[in-house]
Amino acid sequence: MPDAVVIGAGPxxxxxxxxxxxxxxxxxVLEAQDEPGGAVRSDRGVDRDFVTDVFSAFYPLAAASPVLHALHLEREGLRWSHAPAVLAHPLADGRCAVLSRDLDVTAAGLDSFAPGDGASxxxxxxxxxxxxxxxxxxxxxxFPPVRAGARLAARLGPAGALRFARTALLPTRTMGEEQFAGEGGxxxxxxxxxHAxxxxxxxGxxxxxxxxxxxxxxxGFPVPVGGAGMLTTALVGRLERRGGTVRCGRRVSGVVVRSGRAVGVRTxxxxxxxxxxxxxxxVPAPLLYEHMLSPGDLPAGLLRQLGHFQWDFSTFKVxxxxxxPVPWTAFPARQAGTVHLADGVDDLTRFAAQLATRHVPDRPFALFGQMTTADPTRSPAGTESAWAYTHVPQVIKxxxxxxxxxxxxxxxxxxTMADRIEASVERYAPGFRALIRGRRILAPPALQGLDAALQGGALNAGTTALxxxxxFRPVPGLGRPETPIRGLYLASASAHPGGAVHGAPGANAARAAMSLPPVSALASRIQRSLADA
Structure with missing residues (x-):
């Protein structure tokens, strides 16, 4: 009998x-798919000579995460690689905003849009x-982050903390207009x-x-050398060296609860x-509470609140x-690992408004990844392993x-949708389509089929909105990994702080499970009380 069973072998x-x-x-660890990794996997499914990241690809939050740093995955062979430039946003008129790890390069580029924006x-x-x-x-x-919050407040001071709180609530349009005179910043x-x-x-x-x-x-926006799957390989290898077990092809259908406590799982x-x-x-909170648990084991208020749970938008990927190499008209985009495709902030607002009204965008904002530019091992010299994704509504009107x-x-x-995305790329890189050797389309149902956590193609296990x-994540009162059931912990991106590959939800759940039994039991009782309010 293991001390702990973990449902899901994602990050x-x-x-x-x-x-x-x-x-x-x-x-x-029990994983429904035939291989571990969740949304951190790579394959050669487009062309046998090309490594393709099936889901996530660039990992800035992993690079900054103290959780991942503490695991010392470099000892498991994990190595990181960077493109010459982090990100580029070309415009139809030939200008291009560039984010570089060199502060002087970023600032100089923004000054070309408006003098003084580099200083800003x-x-x-x-x-x-x-x-x-x-x-x-x-x-x-x-949550609540007492110690880190106290350090943040001390660094800012009372007046600075108040200004920062206002800044944290600003829409990005307002923040950009307050800080930058030009379009680049x-x-x-x-x-x-x-990205959310x-x-x-x-x-916010x-x-x-x-x-x-x-x-x-x-x-930067680093990538694992050899493909996203190398991050998963390092995590699995580290776990197994410490005696842990990962069993794939083992879908969990339910959590076994006796006398208000989780005592195991049923496959x-x-x-x-x-x-x-x-x-x-x-796993995402709705899958856990609505499909893996009996309603009788949960507060009725929790199930009512889950009725208002909001998924993030669906994803369509090619x-x-x-x-x-992609023949971008704006030369700086040829050096970037990530390229954003939209002709200005107004175009981004137009795209977002179409999503809000549940319409498939006619000019999709695309995030474009140039993986060989970021990691030359991904494809033969002189070629490019690339992808793009955009958002579409969960329910299309x-x-x-x-x-x-x-x-x-x-x-x-x-x-049709893949052609629409390619047409968008072609506007900024004439001749792009002539370079296509192979193409793979991953529509929302395909993404969910490859990873059940990506419900409807949602990447973040719930909206990032405030x-x-x-x-409030996943519902009001459940902002911690403890659940109303003793011994059961939510370790997915549906828990604070949410999506991206940084490991915080998993680490928080593990630490909660390791807390003293009286503390854990008290937290579960509080969660049950709040959920039933």
Whole structure:
């Protein structure tokens, strides 16, 4: 009988298992898919000579995460690589905003949009240097982050803390307009905010865009050498060396609860696997509470609140094997690992408005990844392993374009949407389509089929909007990894601080499971009380 059973071998599940194993716990990880990794996997499915990251690809939060640093995955062979430039945002008129790990290069590029904007960027970066470590501490520890929050407040002082709180609530459009006279800095902030499901007008989108921009400035957007799957390989190898076990092809259908306590799990084939001390669920909150538990084991208020749980937007992704580098008209984009494609902040707002009205965008904002530029091992010399993704509504009401996409995502609709994305790339890189050697389309149903945590193609296990963050994530009152059931912990991105590959939800759940039994029991009772309120 293992001390703990972890449901899901994605990054959060594997990190939770490693933290427990480091404390001497025996751990068994159960994964529904035939291989571990969740949304951190790579393959050669587009072309046998090309390594393609199936889901996530660039990892700024992993590079900044104290959780991952503490695992010393370099000892497991993990190595990181960077593109010459972090990010580029070309415009149709030939200008290009560039984010570089060299502060002088970033600032000089922004000055080309408006003199003085480089100095403004330096001001933002100076603030990041003062508070960034404490801010990340708030994100990577359970809510409320008492110690990290106190350090952040001390660094800012009373007046500074008040100004920072206002800044943290700003929409990215407002933040950009207050800080930058030209379009370049505004584009970097807004484009980074749209890595999540936040529009330029969403409250709190500014701080997310600033966080991603400053991470890019400081640690870049690194990639694992050899493919995203190398990060998973390192996590699995580390766990197994410490006695942990990962069993793939073992879908968990339910959590076994007796006398209000989780005592094990039940697999789809009927096997019951006991857990001596804890069950950690690295799955989205609705899957755990609505499908793996009996309603009688949960407060009625929790199930009512889950009825208001909001997923983030769906994702539509295309992978390519290209016979040559992408011929961007704006030369700086040829050096960037990540390229944002939208013709200005107004174009981003237009895109977000179409999503809000449940229409498939006619001019999709695309995040474009140049993986061979970031890691030359990904494909033969002179070629490029590339991908792009965009957001579409979870439930589609109509198509803002002329092709009538309905959301059935049959072969015709998949090809239509992929062609729409390629047309967008072609506007900024004429001749792109002529380079395509192979193409793979991953529509929302395909993404969910490859990883059940990506419900409807949602990447973040729930919206990043303020109303479902902090103490409101996944529902009001459940801002910690403890659940209303003793011995059961939520270890997925549905828990604070949310999505991206940084390991905080998994590590927080592991630490909660290792807390003294009276503390754990009290936390579960509080969660039950809040959930039933």
């Amino acid at each position: 959060n599940g594997l990190i939770a298992a490693n933290v427990l194993a480091d404390a001497g716990w025996s751990v068994e 960027w330096r001001e933002w970066h100076a603030l990041w240097q003062r508070v960034g470590k404490s801010l990340l501490g708030c994100l990577f520890t359970p 505004r584009l970097l902030l807004a484009g980074n905010a749209l 499901d936040l529009s330029p007008e969403s409250a 989108s500014g701080i997310f865009g600033w966080l991603m921009s400053m991470l890019g400035q400081d640690v 789809a084939d009927g096997e019951e696997i006991p857990a001596r001390r804890a069950v950690l669920a690295a 992978d390519w094997a290209l016979d040559g 109509g198509d803002a374009g002329d092709e009538g996409i309905t959301g059935s995502w049959d072969a015709g609709e998949q090809n 109303h479902q963050q902090l103490v």
